Amino acid sequence: MGALDRKIQTNRTGSVKLKLTQGGRPVAGCAVRIGQKNHKFQFGSNWQDDIIRFARKELNGPAGEQPDVITKLYLDLFNQVTLPFYWANFEPEQGKPGTEMMKKLASWYSSHDIALKGHPLCWHTLAPNWLLNMTNDEILRTQIDRIKRDVSDFAGIVDTWDVVNEAVIMPIFDKYDNGLTRLCKEKGRIELLKIMFETARETNPRARFLINDFDTSPAYDILVEGCLEAGIEIDVIGIQSHMHQGYWGVEKTERIIERFERFGLPIHFTENTIISGDLMPPEIKDLNDFQVTDWPSTPEGEERQAEEVVTHIKTLLSHPLVESITWWDIKDGAWLNAPSGLIRRDNTPKPSYHALKDLFKGEWWLKPSEFVSDSKGEIEVKGFLGEYELEFEGRLQRFQIPSTEESEIQIDLL
């Protein structure tokens, strides 16, 4: 077992002592079946276009009644999804947000036990063009109202939000004029973040709110420090890791996490990409500048991707503060037309998909297995933190391995 695997064992597994009883009395020598139902750790991807079409009822016939093969692959691997609240797409015409369609989408994922994250509430990219006719005061008011509306409309459905996306470059973004860059230039990053987070929190005090950025230079951890010193309540630090130009490797990844660990906040790796084709040239600064019509996945690339993906995911999981990983995108040909998927364009899974499934639902997963209680009626279950199910005479009971600390649960079999 390597160093990463050992850390994963330390930080991601636990044990629970089940005390089986009937009418309150211990039941010795009792055979039950126990299997894992979910990981505590969140592993997801961004929304899947076919699910959107499904929610929009754009799929007819059998496809309209049930998710297709990619969706099955999704549900077999992931327990979390990032939903697209890009403002310009969500509300292309001011006052007509796509709330109903998004609720259907959210509800579909929820019904499949997929945890939801909304992305993003405030971002200069995909800020609607209709903001450009406003004064900065009006833009601010509209942005605040947008947060209030969406966080409120989705309270109880989406309770995890990327509040501000890419604030490091927001005020100096110079590709095109947009309302948020104007506003951030005037207010400053921290003042804007403060207003956005306070608005979101007032609207839904029970939700969790992230800051998120692709900038992994000291600029970002300094910004987080500045926000925290200014009293902004950030629940989670989101770090993007789009590696179209090559896998970072363990050392760089650990060095980046290390720069954020002093805050003691949970970390989400919100946007992870490792491609299975030729790398994007290193001279490209803004990934969006790389526009290609054809970017194939190759057999060698897929083998490399599978190895790198496994090492990357293990690196992230080995750190106790990382609590969520989101793959970007599940299938080739989405953002940048890149071979970034775990699934090919023809809907077949790549080696990376199989490798991850072998971990999450294999090596790191308790398949339904028989356990027999000892003379005191006890069963010790060791495994990855998460949710488990006990079956006895056809009846099902759920329990958790909630933490790396040992715990005890009494389960009454009657």
Add this chain to the structure above:
Amino acid sequence: MGALDRKIQTNRTGSVKLKLTQGGRPVAGCAVRIGQKNHKFQFGSNWQDDIIRFARKELNGPAGEQPDVITKLYLDLFNQVTLPFYWANFEPEQGKPGTEMMKKLASWYSSHDIALKGHPLCWHTLAPNWLLNMTNDEILRTQIDRIKRDVSDFAGIVDTWDVVNEAVIMPIFDKYDNGLTRLCKEKGRIELLKIMFETARETNPRARFLINDFDTSPAYDILVEGCLEAGIEIDVIGIQSHMHQGYWGVEKTERIIERFERFGLPIHFTENTIISGDLMPPEIKDLNDFQVTDWPSTPEGEERQAEEVVTHIKTLLSHPLVESITWWDIKDGAWLNAPSGLIRRDNTPKPSYHALKDLFKGEWWLKPSEFVSDSKGEIEVKGFLGEYELEFEGRLQRFQIPSTEESEIQIDLL
């Protein structure tokens, strides 16, 4: 006149109406001589080794009695100096600071009307090795005591200080172990800066305190914003611009200033270098890694340097928030053995020196000239902001052009 020159005229010049009187009555048709004595704008360099040797009385004979030729060149061009308070050099043995020698050095510069800046109070580089035996609490206590001692010892002599130097990399500096990196890693940048600035301000409430950094990426303006949001009173933002790898050009320089102008604080360009020899290769990340025994100044390099220096200085002066520029170093062969001087190793001035002197003491300077008061006894003097002297019948009186707003002064000639 170019765009930079026009901005310099707008932001750096003013006019004053002198009302000449004798016994309170206006004196019409009176001839006086008026000349400039100093610029309001500070233009300086870092300490000069020969002056240190002079202060240490290491120079014998005539050299020990008067500053040498470089010193004359210094005094002819500059009105400000940065003094070296590098902790490891200033206090090589704990408890034995070089206070007396530094006071002699300071006093020599002061006696020549040179404004003083102390550099730096808190920096990971040149932190004394004897800190390494301490706990972080002890390092903090010792650093605080050091600030109290030196800011107090030099109050009234050195009233401008670089308080914290290079905080952006301080906690992630990994070249060698040092007390300040340890401390900053534990405290975080903003918390450490807060303690350092508060200590300095409590010790000398009348002094001006700078933050200073070579990092001109968004990390630095985000750090400044974080500090200000956390309530740290920073008086001046210091920006280093060591251009051993090539002159930035006007656009990049303006873009950097622009990122700091929203704070409305004065800006000092604290460490400016443009070399007159071959450029340092672009792949060098830390300038200190470039060690050469020979780095000659070349005739072509000197012509290029002169042009670039003039454009650079004009770019800085054209912005109203920039109030000080420090050249690093005045003479070739100091830091990094670079041809960074305005003066060659053989003590002869380069074209850059002449070009700057032509500006500061030529085009931008009022040489003693005759003025005659009008029928109301008034003289209008236009010129660069700064100090002027009026001579009438052998008697001298000082006055200021204090700002770009028009002002009036009554000067009684008796």
